[in-house]
Amino acid sequence: MLSDIALLLVGAVLVNNFVLVQFLGLCPFMGVSNKLETAMGMSIATTFVLTLASVCSYLTYNYLLLPLDLTYLRTISFILVIAVVVQFTEMVVRKTSPLLHRVLGVFLPLITTNCAVLGVALLNINQAHSFIESLFYGLGAALGFSMVLVLFAAMRERLAFADIPEPFQGAAIGMITAGLASLAFMGFAGLI
Amino acid sequence: MVNWLVNEPLLAALAALILLGSVFGALLGYAAIRFKVEGNPISEQVNALLPQTQCGQCGYPGCRPYSEAIAEGDAINKCPPGGEETIQALADLLDVEPQPLDAEHGVEKEPVVAWIREDECIGCTKCIQACPVDAILGAAKVMHTVIADECTGCDLCLDPCPVDCIDLIPRKQGIGFWHWPLPADRFRPIEVIATDAATRTAA
Numbered sequence: 050m051l052s053d054i055a056l057l058l059v060g061a062v063l064v065n066n067f068v069l070v071q072f073l074g075l076c077p078f079m080g081v082s083n084k085l086e087t088a089m090g091m092s093i094a095t096t097f098v099l100t101l102a103s104v105c106s107y108l109t110y111n112y113l114l115l116p117l118d119l120t121y122l123r124t125i126s127f128i129l130v131i132a133v134v135v136q137f138t139e140m141v142v143r144k145t146s147p148l149l150h151r152v153l154g155v156f157l158p159l160i161t162t163n164c165a166v167l168g169v170a171l172l173n174i175n176q177a178h179s180f181i182e183s184l185f186y187g188l189g190a191a192l193g194f195s196m197v198l199v200l201f202a203a204m205r206e207r208l209a210f211a212d213i214p215e216p217f218q219g220a221a222i223g224m225i226t227a228g229l230a231s232l233a234f235m236g237f238a239g240l241i
Numbered sequence: 242m243v244n245w246l247v248n249e250p251l252l253a254a255l256a257a258l259i260l261l262g263s264v265f266g267a268l269l270g271y272a273a274i275r276f277k278v279e280g281n282p283i284s285e286q287v288n289a290l291l292p293q294t295q296c297g298q299c300g301y302p303g304c305r306p307y308s309e310a311i312a313e314g315d316a317i318n319k320c321p322p323g324g325e326e327t328i329q330a331l332a333d334l335l336d337v338e339p340q341p342l343d344a345e346h347g348v349e350k351e352p353v354v355a356w357i358r359e360d361e362c363i364g365c366t367k368c369i370q371a372c373p374v375d376a377i378l379g380a381a382k383v384m385h386t387v388i389a390d391e392c393t394g395c396d397l398c399l400d401p402c403p404v405d406c407i408d409l410i411p412r413k414q415g416i417g418f419w420h421w422p423l424p425a426d427r428f429r430p431i432e433v434i435a436t437d438a439a440t441r442t443a444a
Binding site for chain 2: 109113114116117118119122125126129130133136137140141143144147148151
């Protein structure tokens with residue numbers, strides 16, 4: 050049981066990393082990685098939302114949609130669940146930590162459209178995960194996302210001082226770096 | 242109920258979505274009340290750190306408008322009365338780099354208090370209208386005087402005075418001039434006088 054969960058976590062963080070291997074959630078990955086500080090804030094918010102949304106969508110699917118034979122409604126229901134979780138998180142963050150709210154700014158509502166969140170919810174159903182497995186799969190996906198986001202933000206902060214040829218400056222070098230990082234993560238493919 | 246709904250797929254879908262929608266709506270409605278934020282908490286915290294002189298040297302009509310501008314991202318080094326100390330406190334609060342005071346808006350001076358030379362005062366009430374904190378007492382054709390405790394030393398009363406009878410004298414500092422902050426419940430929470438805000442935060 051414990052080794053299963055460890056495998057699931059390692060699988061979601063490294064082998065099937067949501068950003069660099071499955072290419073989900075690229076929008077916040079490119080958008081928030083300019084500064085290490087915002088990347089960390091975004092990571093924390095996404096971790097919270099992703100884990101909670103994973104669990105909530107599991108509950109919705111298994112206790113509402115499955116008994117009523119409505120599995121074809123899963124996408125729209127999950128979008129609703131994710132939107133509510135994000136909105137709820139935003140309210141809590143705004144009340145408890147106005148500074149974090151200011152740092153995250155527009156990116157907190159943008160988690161709603163982070164396809165990694167919907168991806169985790171749908172993959173949980175496709176791979177027939179149990180409740181505990183869903184929880185850890187969501188957590189693993191979030192940790193993988195956070196790790197890659199923070200690493201990439203650190204790289205981009207250094208890139209800001211690098212001597213880059215003019216045609217490659219700005220977003221272009223960011224994309225190239227992301228591609229190289231993705232290649233590096235392909236190396237984990239045979240791990241499990 | 243569940244068996245009946247399974248046989249009616251259309252109604253089941255409607256019921257499920259309505260149920261989900263209303264449960265989440267209720268949850269968000271509750272959260273909106275429970276986690277309600279009054280005003281802009283950042284600008285409140287910034288306003289508490291500003292010296293409340295209401296002098297307008299920052300280019301805004303008072304301390305609260307400036308605090309709102311800071312919350313929107315304006316520079317934190319436009320407050321000469323607050324000086325380095327205020328800039329440092331704001332930098333800590335907002336987690337930004339402290340900058341030196343912007344000389345364009347004035348230089349840091351020692352704390353001063355307005356003083357009316359009472360024999361020369363003609364009782365024109367112009368300084369009363371100029372005072373942002375209502376620290377000047379007096380009436381038409383009667384001598385005016387300054388309530389030293391309320392005066393913030395902002396020098397806005399100097400220009401309107403037609404006989405130039407107002408001086409800014411250094412505020413006496415030292416342990417003999419310190420007094421206990423009054424208990425907060427003695428005052429009704431009104432924001433008529435700007436220094437009320439400072440008293441309540443201090444108490």
